[in-house]
Amino acid sequence: MTQAPHGQDYIPQLPDIDPETSKLDPQRSGFWTGSSGVVLANIGTSLKVPDLPEGERTIDSIPDLWARPLLFTRALYDTRHKLHGQVLAEWRGMLALVALWETRSLSLEVRSLELPTNPNRTNPAFVRAAALLCPTEALSEDTPWEKVNVFYYDDRPIGMASPTTLVCTAVSTQGRLDERVSWQKGGALADPCDFLSTAERGAVSFWLKKLSEELIESLGPIKGRPRSLLNSLTRLLSEFCKSLGEPVDSQVSERELGLSVGLYRLLDRPLRTREIGLQQSAVALVPSAGFQPVRSLLVLETELAQKWAVNPAEVPVYGRTTLAGIDFRALDPDKPGQIGREVLQGAAWRTPELFFCERLLLIAPDNVADRFEGIREVEGQKNLLFDGRPAVPILPIRGELLDYLSAADLQERIRLFMEKDGSIRVEMRLTLVGVNNKPRSLTIKHLYSREAIDCRTTVPIIEIWPHFRSQTWKTYYTYFDTAVRRAQEIFVARPHCGAIHDPEFRPQVFQRSESDVRQLTRTTAPPTALVCTAQFPDVSAPVEVGFLLLQDFPTVQTSDAAWSLGIDFGTSATQVYYQSGGSDEPEPLEIPRQFLRVTPVSADDLDRLTTYFLPPFVPETPFLTLFRPEVGTERTPYIRGNIRYLKPGTLAKLLNQEGVHSGFKWSDNEEGKQLLAGFLEQLALQCAAAAAGRGARTVRWHVSYPSVFSRGANAFLKSTWRTIARNCDLPCRDDELVFRTESEAAARFFKQKQGIPFTETICIDIGGGTSDISVWEETSLQQQCSIRFAGETLFMDLLKANPSVLGIFNPDWERRLIEAKRGTNFYAEADSLLRAGREEIFERLPMVVDTTNRQDRIYRFIHLISLGTAGLVFYAGLLVRRLVEQKRWASKTLPYVCIGGNGARMFRWLSLGQEFDQEAAQHRLFRKVLEASTSLEAGAAFGVAISKLPKAEAAFGLIVPSKILFKREEEAKIELAGENFSLGVAADAPIDDAETWKWNLKAEVLASGLKAPATFKFLRTFIDAYNTYAATHESLARKVVYNDGVEKLVRDSVQEYLNSQKGIDEAAIVVEPIFITALKALLKLETDAWVGGK
Structure with a gap:
């Protein structure tokens, strides 16, 4: 008894007598009488028991280990019991949980315990007490109370198998079940009828009907109390079926829960889930037209069913899993290919938050007139301000979506909203396959607080070349340059074009310092977006911040036109002419700009474009033969280096500091050959792009070369051009690659x-x-x-x-x-x-x-x-x-x-x-x-x-x-000697002049060793003619002194050249006529006299 406020004891009193059910005879108060043992039962029956308070689900004053299952049995079968409604709902809920544990991927398992039939002191006290108090009433002798089977959900007990009711719930399941078990209320299982989908109700009804039939068949003709229990149980099962609706033929799974005792075996196999493929997944993202991503994305959203006004069980996800069967708390972002026990094939799951980047990066250039070019603006972008300044957002969506949705679709689906507190809400509408393959939309959102927003005022240089698309063109380059800006002041971008790139087209990074980084990426299609990363002070590694969507490149209609391109690759300058039709006169080809400049570039940054990529101007024609190589890179145009163009009217200076090379046309070493190949590859690529940009379908290459080229240089030049023609996006047949000597090509100009x-x-x-x-x-x-x-x-x-x-x-x-x-x-x-x-x-x-x-x-x-x-x-x-x-x-x-x-x-x-x-x-x-x-x-x-x-x-x-x-x-073809000579330095008898000066001087002759003539007959003839002219009025020429001493100097110079050619590889020899060697020596002597003031 407890104490009353004034020290008095509380005296508990029994409830009033219920006159309708009372079995007690009236007695005078205060008198004791003798009675049989039944009087206590009569008292219990006669009491007027009030309804239980809301939320109470049990009577907890019975001192018995088996109180819960015994109470559960009585309340379930006694319709007048105060707990009947609650217990019936829990019983139905537990049966539904057992039936649906596979289809809803529920974390249900069974753990078994067998109590001894004859306990002794060797058993633990609890086991001994449980065995001694074990109930005896059961549906079947092969399903005794001693063989205990406990239901666990996520390692927490929620009920047990019962020999009288088949299942029995725990007193409370508060906090033990997750959202996959949607039929729970107030910490207990509820009647599932109103929570299951139509398909689930029909399937569970089928399972219950099958269970009832198998119970009757298993027990056979029984009598007494087991018969009474069976009748009550089958009645309840039948009523449960009616509440669910008509049974729908369904399959039972081969998977077993682990119930292996007696009648419990009838509960062991749940309903089998109808396996679905990715094509039937209602939550699969619908890609844009023409997109064929490598794997599907399954979008898992906790409120999806509510938004679609359907039951979660009606939303198939993958395999045997429906939306109702997903434990969102257990989803592991590190395992995107697994949902519970389901291993995804060709798919990965995503929750809405995984589509959004953690931070929102805004670009607000110092000069508000600076604008991004060629990017798509989403709804709300024009009104975006940060601290009162217009800002361009890097759309904070993960780049993987670019493999599924086109830039145009993303532009229509993304919206930005400025909130009053300065935060920015980003919404994105996705289209999913939907239930029964009827596409449905899902809008996902993310709110970026001021703390999650970063605004920067400077940008890198980003350009894409060429800025067009056609049926034939498959080569694009994206140039990124930090332009000597700190990483935390800008962002880094790489192109994305929705295509699988060849491994050789991986981005090439050139880094001279932390703030001087360039990146060049080749793609086989026009980029549709730029995926961006940025560095932040509180994070060591770059962080993905989203992407910029690019507008469609202008489409060029391809005709059947074939361009003829004439390439005069010169030592100091190079010229290109083209002819777009057979009757048109050739015209000089001005290399067009053809690039998209994405970010605003200051005047100070333009020189970097000229130095490292493509100039922001149309180069003059002809242009200087200059090439700036990159060190240790792939042999691909632009990536291996670039042609260094000069702006018309400007001076070339500090080329050495930029690493620019010239004069490589005549280099015979490996470095020179690679410079030559790099120059010609880029030149051909730009020429082909100019043709494709104007609708050409094919090209014919016409290439000039000097006939004096060594055999090795000639072979390398032609091999390089064959490789170019073979790799060019615009096809060129072998017979359309034409080589002509420079002398012949020049003559055709003068004639035409x-x-x-x-x-x-x-x-x-x-x-x-x-x-x-x-x-x-x-x-x-x-x-x-x-x-x-x-x-x-x-x-x-x-x-x-x-x-x-x-x-x-x-x-x-x-x-x-x-x-x-x-x-x-x-x-x-x-x-x-x-x-x-x-x-x-x-x-x-x-x-x-x-x-x-x-x-x-x-x-x-x-x-x-x-x-x-x-x-x-x-x-x-x-x-x-x-x-x-x-x-x-x-x-x-x-x-x-x-x-x-x-x-x-x-x-x-x-x-x-x-x-x-x-x-x-x-x-x-x-x-x-x-x-x-x-x-x-x-x-x-x-x-x-x-x-x-x-x-x-x-x-x-x-x-x-x-x-x-x-x-x-x-x-x-001839390399005329121009002066007589002797074969071999040691030869005493010179060959007759008539036979030597007009020889076609070949490499093998030079390599054998020659001797310069004692007298340069034709050089003297030339000097005499020159001096005759020099003596005339206003000749602007001076008399050339050519005496024995001068001739000796000339002869020594010629012999030095001849000696240098002896014994070397004939393929590497560039033949020089003896007359020209002598003329060079004479010109050098005259130049030295001029410089010396003589």
Whole structure:
């Protein structure tokens, strides 16, 4: 008894007597009477027991280990029992749990315990007490109370098997069941009828009916109390079935719960789940049209069924699992391929939060006028502000969605909302397969607080090339550059195009320092998005922050057009012409920009684009042959390095510091070959992109080469071009890859473009490294050759020896030339200077030169140019002389002379800045030396024609119709010795002059060892002719002193060259005619005298 407030004891009283059920006789109070033992039972029956308070599910005052199952049995079968409704609901709930444990992937298991039938003191006290108090009433003798089977859910007991009711629940299951068991209420199982799907109700009804039938069959004809229990049990099962509805034929699983005792075996096999594939999964993400992701994504959302207004069990997920069977708490993000016991094949699950990045990155450039180009804006983006400034968001969605949804679809599905507190809500609408394959939408959301938002004002450089798409084009490059900005100030982006990339196309990273990082990625389709990462102070590794969606690239309609491309790859400069139709005249190809600049780029950053990728301008044509290689990279265009273009009118400077190379056309080592290949690969790729961007379907490559190329260099050039043609996105048949000598291609230009008749003609294309000569008669090629005596030797070396000559025009130019001499790119840097200042030089030339003073610095400079170019023309005349002596030249008059190539611009120095024509004084010089070398007379038609488009000749001529000129067989190629020589240094008897000077000097002859002549017959002839002209009025030439001493110096120089060629690999020899070697030596002596002021 407990104490009352004033120290008195509480005296418990029994409830009132229920007059309707009372079995007690009225007695006077205060008298004791004797009665039989039944009186206690009568008292219990007669009491007026009130209803239990809400939430009470048991009477806990019975001191018995077996109180719960005994009470459960009585309350279940006694409809008048105060706990009947509650126990009936729990009983039904427990049976449904057993029936559905497989279909709902429930964490249900059975653990067994067998009590001894004759306990003794060796048994633990609890076991002994349980065995001694064990009930005896049961449905069947083979299902005794001593064999205990306890139901566990997630390792927590929730009930047991009962010999009288089959199942019995624990007093409370509060906190022991998860959301997969949807039929629970107030800490206990509830009647499942209102919680199951239609399909589940029909299946459970079938299972219960089968259970009832098997019970009757198993027990057979029984009597007494077991019969009474069976009748009550089957009645309850029948009523349960009716509550659920009509049974639907279903399958029972082969899986066993572990109930192996007597009647419990009838509960052991649950309903079998109908296995579904990914095609029937209601939660599978529906990809955009045309997308075929490697694996499906299953979107698991706790409120999905509620949003769709369906039962969770009606939402099939995968295999035997429905949405109702998923324990969301147990989902392990590290195991996206497993849901409970279900191992996913070809799929992975995602919950909504896994689609969103942890942080939201905003870009608010300092200059509000700076805009991103080519990106898609989602709803709400235009109104996005951060601290009052317009901001561009990196959409905080994981990049994997780009494999499933197109940029256009994502743009329509993502929305941004500014909240009043400065937070930003991001919503994304997904389309799932839906129940019965009827697509349904699911909107997922994420709120980014101010703390989860980071705003940055600077951006990296991001450009994509080329900016078009076509049926034929499959090569794209994305350039990323930190532009010397700290990682925590910008973001890093990589392209995504929804395609599986070839492993060789992995991103290539170039890092010079922590803040100087470039990344170049090749893809086979236009990128649709840029997946972004960023670094934050509180995280050591980069964090994914989402992506930028890109607009569709402009589509080019592909026609059946075939482009012809003429490539004149020069030592100092390169020219490209194209012809888009058979009847069109070739035109110079301006390399178009063709790129998408994604991020706003400051003026200071533009130089990095030019240096490391593609220029932000259209390069001038022709452009300098410059290449900047990357070290240790793959041999792929752009990734192995890039062509270094110069902006028109600007000077090339500090090229060595940028790692830029020039002059590699003639390199015979591995490094030089790779520079050559890298240059040509990128050039061809840009040319092909220009063609594809204008609708071309195929290309024909026409390539020029100097005939003086060594056999090894010739083979490597052609092999490189065959590889280019084979790998090009625009196909080219083997017979559409055409190689022509530079001399032949240049001649075709003069015939087609300048209308030269080519009856008797010498064509000389003066490049940077070679002069290519062809001799024509009656439009038929008679002879051609290529010599290493061109612009670099004839002009650039003079400037290199004496930069002060340009200082007369501009002191700064002299300083730049001196700086350029310290590096390895003198010719390229000097060329860019001359391009920028050419017109100024020629305008001022007549004013700065003293034509009356043969010691004048510029006068002597012009003299040296005259000497070199006249010697070149003289040598070309020797080719004609050889034809005359072989009776292969019919004409008695001098041939017409055509001068082209970059070197043709030198002739304006000879005419004091004016166009060189028939009126120029030096015109007489070339007639004079040509008469001396050919022994022919000048006719009335003789003239020297200078190209109107210097450096365009070979590229243009490569693609003009072949029928305009006729080509002889390979024997037309010759490297004419030009001077006699002896075979072998030790030979005493020289070979007759008539047999040596006109030899076709071949590599094997040079490799055998030759001896220079004692007297240079034709060099003397040339000097005599030159000096005759130099003595004339206003010749701008000086007399060349050529005595025995000078001739010895020339002979020594020639012999040194001949000795250097002896014994080396013939394939590596670049043949140089003896006359040209001697002429170079003479020009060097004259140059040294000029520099020395002699």
